[in-house]
Amino acid sequence: MSNPQTLSFPTLEKVARRFLVLSEPIRLQLIQLLMGGERCVGELVEATKGTQGNISRHLNILHTEGILGRRKNGICVYYFITDKTVTQLCQLVCQKVN
16 A cells, blocks of 8 residues: 555544544434435434434534534524535445445
8 A cells, every 4th residue: 555645643643533533323323314415403313313412412523523514594403514525435434344
């Protein structure tokens, strides 16, 4: 395997953090659900059969890491994927797992 560039340690720490964020199955499930388009928190809670507090916590982590964006419409908060490289990464890894 060729290595076109050597990454600095701080950059490797950022890469490791991204993988750590993506290492939680519920977060991967949320990303998978959002690949079909934006959804409100209530829809995601129902689809995952999780609790609103738990799902909101995971959505907030994904948002803080820049993977998801969000917008408020009335009392609903809608989430959507902002980092398309994450969907590409998930698809690539899932192809190897199946």
